[in-house]
Amino acid sequence: MLTSTIASYMMPQVIVMETIPLLVNGKIDRQSLLKSYENNNGNGSCNHGKAELDYSNIPDKKIEAARALFETVASVLGSSIRSRISIASNFYELGGNSLNSVYTVTKLQDQGFLIGVSEFISCNTLGDVLNKMRGEYYEEDPILAHGKQQDGRRYVAQMLQDSHRTRVTDMITTSFYEKADLERWLMPDIRAEDYTELMDSMWEPLLEKNLSFVVQTRQGETVGVALNFDANDEPPVEINSKLEIVFTFLEHLECPI
Numbered sequence: 576m577l578t579s580t581i582a583s584y585m586m587p588q589v590i591v592m593e594t595i596p597l598l599v600n601g602k603i604d605r606q607s608l609l610k611s612y613e614n615n616n617g618n619g620s621c622n623h624g625k626a627e628l629d630y631s632n633i634p635d636k637k638i639e640a641a642r643a644l645f646e647t648v649a650s651v652l653g654s655s656i657r658s659r660i661s662i663a664s665n666f667y668e669l670g671g672n673s674l675n676s677v678y679t680v681t682k683l684q685d686q687g688f689l690i691g692v693s694e695f696i697s698c699n700t701l702g703d704v705l706n707k708m709r710g711e712y713y714e715e716d717p718i719l720a721h722g723k724q725q726d727g728r729r730y731v732a733q734m735l736q737d738s739h740r741t742r743v744t745d746m747i748t749t750s751f752y753e754k755a756d757l758e759r760w761l762m763p764d765i766r767a768e769d770y771t772e773l774m775d776s777m778w779e780p781l782l783e784k785n786l787s788f789v790v791q792t793r794q795g796e797t798v799g800v801a802l803n804f805d806a807n808d809e810p811p812v813e814i815n816s817k818l819e820i821v822f823t824f825l826e827h828l829e830c831p832i
Contacts, residue, residue, distance in 0.1 A: 626656050
């Protein structure tokens, strides 16, 4: 039921305890609970000896990365691991959550294997994670190798231009319409076209202020965008859709700031 309404990394984790620690006044001792959770989940120590690691169907060239990934997952999840770790395993079904997703990514980076947090949480299986990890086998990927030769930079930033309009509008629409929590709950009242209209109304002020930029690969593909405004001179925008609900809510949250 929950899997049909929330993202996998947001799935709650059930932990069964024999007793609940209490304070002298009878209230729950939250600090003891947190400490118990840290201890049960390894707190970064090497607990992978107890976990069953299955390296079946992994190419030889990726075995080293797979060992780093599986052992890191086992170490981070500790005793909360629910099943064998393999390339078919889902990190969150194993017992992971959004918090230890970040910890896992950080530990992989410490070992020289790079993957973004957003990339990690979007992967359905550890096999998908393995395919997105970048590290010891840079030279085997001609695109990554080319980027590495260019001062180690695989991406370049470019100030927002009118030629970016179609791609940027598509990225903003896809990101918010398909993935943002508020928008998902308001569907179908919010349409993809609402974002196109919003971007159309803001486009000229964005170009005029020259504070926004896109991120492109060395091959010229736009893969990221940052839309920036002067907080003291934001352009007036008239919204005639249910997006007004979202922006009113966000404005209410930002008001104290």
